[in-house]
Amino acid sequence: MQHAEQLVAGARTVASATSPSPLLDVRDLTVTFPGAAGPVQIVRGLNYSIARGETLGIVGESGCGKTMTSLALLGLVSGGGKVDGTIDFNGSNLVSFSQRQWQQLRGRDIAMIFQEPMTAMNPVMPVGRQIGEVLIKHQKLSRRQAEKRAVELLASVGIPSPARRAQDYPHQLSGGMRQRAMIAMALACRPRLLIADEPTTALDVTIQAQILDLMLTLQDEAKMSIQFISHNLAVVSEVAHSIMVMYAGKAVEYAPSDDLFANPLHPYTQGLIATLPDPDKQVKRLYVIPGRVTSGITVGCRFASRCPRADEGCRRTEPEFVEVAPGHHVACHKVGS
Amino acid sequence: MLRYTVSRLLQAVLVILVMSLLLFMLIGLMPGDPVENMLEGNPSLTPDTMAQMRALYGLDQPVYVRYGHWLYSALHGDLGYSSVYFRPVLEVLGPAIVQTAKLLVATEIISIPLAMLLGALAARRPGGWTDSLISLFAFASISLPGFWTSLILIIVFSVKLGWLPASGTPLMGDASLSEQIVHMILPVTVLTFFHVGPLVRYVRASMIETLNSDFVRTARAKGLSESAVIIRHALRNALIPMVTVLALGFGSLFSGALVVETIFGMLGMGKIIYDAVSNIDFNLALVGLLLATIVTLLSSLLADLAYAWLDPRIVLK
Numbered sequence: 001m002q003h004a005e006q007l008v009a010g011a012r013t014v015a016s017a018t019s020p021s022p023l024l025d026v027r028d029l030t031v032t033f034p035g036a037a038g039p040v041q042i043v044r045g046l047n048y049s050i051a052r053g054e055t056l057g058i059v060g061e062s063g064c065g066k067t068m069t070s071l072a073l074l075g076l077v078s079g080g081g082k083v084d085g086t087i088d089f090n091g092s093n094l095v096s097f098s099q100r101q102w103q104q105l106r107g108r109d110i111a112m113i114f115q116e117p118m119t120a121m122n123p124v125m126p127v128g129r130q131i132g133e134v135l136i137k138h139q140k141l142s143r144r145q146a147e148k149r150a151v152e153l154l155a156s157v158g159i160p161s162p163a164r165r166a167q168d169y170p171h172q173l174s175g176g177m178r179q180r181a182m183i184a185m186a187l188a189c190r191p192r193l194l195i196a197d198e199p200t201t202a203l204d205v206t207i208q209a210q211i212l213d214l215m216l217t218l219q220d221e222a223k224m225s226i227q228f229i230s231h232n233l234a235v236v237s238e239v240a241h242s243i244m245v246m247y248a249g250k251a252v253e254y255a256p257s258d259d260l261f262a263n264p265l266h267p268y269t270q271g272l273i274a275t276l277p278d279p280d281k282q283v284k285r286l287y288v289i290p291g292r293v294t295s296g297i298t299v300g301c302r303f304a305s306r307c308p309r310a311d312e313g314c315r316r317t318e319p320e321f322v323e324v325a326p327g328h329h330v331a332c333h334k335v336g337s
Numbered sequence: 338m339l340r341y342t343v344s345r346l347l348q349a350v351l352v353i354l355v356m357s358l359l360l361f362m363l364i365g366l367m368p369g370d371p372v373e374n375m376l377e378g379n380p381s382l383t384p385d386t387m388a389q390m391r392a393l394y395g396l397d398q399p400v401y402v403r404y405g406h407w408l409y410s411a412l413h414g415d416l417g418y419s420s421v422y423f424r425p426v427l428e429v430l431g432p433a434i435v436q437t438a439k440l441l442v443a444t445e446i447i448s449i450p451l452a453m454l455l456g457a458l459a460a461r462r463p464g465g466w467t468d469s470l471i472s473l474f475a476f477a478s479i480s481l482p483g484f485w486t487s488l489i490l491i492i493v494f495s496v497k498l499g500w501l502p503a504s505g506t507p508l509m510g511d512a513s514l515s516e517q518i519v520h521m522i523l524p525v526t527v528l529t530f531f532h533v534g535p536l537v538r539y540v541r542a543s544m545i546e547t548l549n550s551d552f553v554r555t556a557r558a559k560g561l562s563e564s565a566v567i568i569r570h571a572l573r574n575a576l577i578p579m580v581t582v583l584a585l586g587f588g589s590l591f592s593g594a595l596v597v598e599t600i601f602g603m604l605g606m607g608k609i610i611y612d613a614v615s616n617i618d619f620n621l622a623l624v625g626l627l628l629a630t631i632v633t634l635l636s637s638l639l640a641d642l643a644y645a646w647l648d649p650r651i652v653l654k
Contacts (some may be wrong), residue, residue: 103562125569
C-alpha cells in the first residue's frame with residue numbers, strides 16, 4: 001500500500017478551524033424517478049455535510065447517482081424525478097424551496113461547473129455575455145457593467161486577451177479555455193458552494209492540473225466550499241478534505257481524505273484504490289473490479305455481486321451506514337465483525 | 338459573406354437557365370398546341386390554315402430552335418404574350434405577384450411568431466394539457482383541407498355574421514388600404530391555419546430537444562427565470578433547424594396557394610399558373626413557373642444566409 005501512502009501525504013486535511021454549523025447539511029437525501037416497473041431510487045438516503053471552505057469529493061462509477069445528487073442541490077432534477085429528505089443550506093431547507101427561491105439561489109449562492117464545457121455553453125451566445133448574464137440577474141448590473149466585469153473574470157481565471165475572448169463564441173475557444181470560462185461564470189457572484197461535476201474529465205491531463213490548481217486558488221481566495229464529483233479517485237485525492245464513495249445510489253464509505261486512503265474499509269473503496277495505477281510498479285495488467293453495477297437489486301448489499309468478501313448474509317440484508325471511527329462511516333457487514 | 342452571396346446568385350442564374358429549358362420542353366410535351374386552342378371550334382378552319390398559323394408562330398420548328406428564340410427575346414425583355422389574357426405576360430404577372438406577395442408576407446408574419454409561441458408552449462411540458470391542446474390544433478391544421486376551412490369561414494363570417502367580405506379582392510380597382518386589409522383577413526386566416534400546423538410540430542420537436550440540452554441546464558443553473566431560459570437561450574438554438582423548413586414552405590406557398598386564391602377569387606400566382614397550364618398559355622405558364630423557381634432559389638439562399646446569422650459556428654465560404 002505504498003502508493004496509498006503517497007496519496008495520503010498529498011491529501012488535504014480538514015481545516016481545524018471549521019465553524020460549528022456546516023454550510024451544507026444533507027440528511028436522508030433520496031431522488032426517485034418513475035420507472036416502468038414502479039419508482040426507481042437513483043439516490044438513496046444520503047447523509048453528508050460540507051463545512052465552509054471545505055471540499056467534499058464524491059466518487060463513484062458512472063450512473064451511481066453522483067450527478068443526480070448535485071442536481072438535487074440546485075433543484076434541477078428533471079424528468080419527473082422527486083427529491084426527498086432535507087438539504088440544509090446556510091440555515092434554510094432547499095427541498096421546500098419554491099421555483100422563485102431556487103432562481104434566487106442558483107448562480108448566486110450555489111453554482112455549478114459541468115463536465116463538458118462544449119455542450120454546457122450556449123453555442124450561439126458570446127462567452128462574455130453568458131458570464132454577464134448571471135451578474136445582470138443577481139447583482140443587478142447593467143449590461144455594460146456586466147460585460148466589463150465578465151472581462152475581468154475571464155482575466156482572473158487566466159484567459160489571455162480576455163476582452164477579445166469575451167466576444168468569442170464557445171466553439172472558438174479551446175477545451176481548457178472553455179472550462180476556465182465556465183469557472184469564471186460559476187464564480188461570477190462568489191457563490192458559497194461550488195458544485196464541480198467532473199470538471200476536468202473532458203480535458204487533457206496537463207490542462208486538468210491547471211484547472212484543479214485554478215479551482216483551489218480561487219477557493220482559498222473566496223473561502224468557498226466545493227462539492228467535487230469525479231469517477232477518478234486520484235483527482236479527488238488532490239482536492240478533497242473528505243470523500244464520500246457512492247455505489248448504486250448509496251454512500252458506502254464517507255471519511256476524511258487521509259483517513260480514507262490510509263484505512264479504506266469498504267471492499268469497493270479498496271477496489272477503487274487498487275485500480276489506481278502505481279507509477280513505481282511494473283504490472284502486466286491494471287487491476288479492475290470484476291463485474292459491473294447491477295441495477296434492480298433491492299435486497300441485501302448492492303455491491304455483493306462484485307464483492308470478494310460477500311456471503312449469504314450480505315445478499316440477504318442491507319448493511320447499515322455506521323460510524324466506525326470518528327468521522328469515518330462505512331456500510332459493510334464485514335467491517336468491525 | 339458577399340463573395341458567397343454573389344457566387345450563390347451566379348449559381349442561381351445557371352439553375353434558372355437549365356430550369357427554363359426543362360420547363361420549355363415539358364410544356365411543349367403537353368397535348369394540344371396554342372393554335373389549336375386559339376382557333377378551336379372555328380368551323381371555317383382547314384388543316385392548311387392551321388399549318389400556316391403554326392409556321393407563323395414558329396411552332397413547326399424543332400424545340401431547341403424555339404427555345405433559342407424564346408431565350409433571345411426573354412433576355413431582351415420580351416417575355417411574350419399571354420394567349421389567355423391577350424396581354425403581355427409581364428402585365429398579367431405583375432398584379433398577381435403583388436397579390437401573392439401580400440398574401441404570403443401577411444401569412445408568414447403571423448404564422449412564424451405564432452408557430453414559435455405555440456411550439457415553445459407545447460414543448461415546456463410535453464404530454465401536458467397545453468401540449469395536448471396545441472397538438473390537437475396542429476393536427477387539425479394539417480388534416481383539415483383548405484377548401485373546407487375556407488368555406489366554413491365564409492359561411493360563418495360572411496354569410497351568417499356578415500362581418501367580412503367573402504372575396505379576397507375588393508371589386509373596385511382603387512380600394513382604400515383598410516378595405517384591402519378587410520378583404521385579406523379571411524384568405525390570410527385560412528392560409529395561416531393551413532401553414533402553421535406543420536411549423537408548430539417542427540418548433541415543438543426542436544424545442545423539446547433544445548430544452549434537454551446541457552447549455553439550457555447551465556442557463557437554469559445560473560438562476561435565470563424559465564422565460565429567460567426559453568427566450569434567450571433555447572429559442573434561437575431551436576430556430577436553427579427551422580430555417581430550412583421555413584424557406585421550403587415559402588417556396589411552396591408562392592405557387593401553392595391555389596385553393597385559397599380560387600375560393601376567394603384572387604388572381605395570385607397559384608391561380609395564374611394553374612389557368613395558364615390548363616389553357617396551354619405557353620408563355621404565361623413558362624414565366625409563371627420560372628418565377629416560382631426563382632422564389633424557391635432565393636428563399637433557399639436567404640435560408641443559408643439566415644443560418645450563418647443565427648449560428649456563429651457556420652462560416653459561409
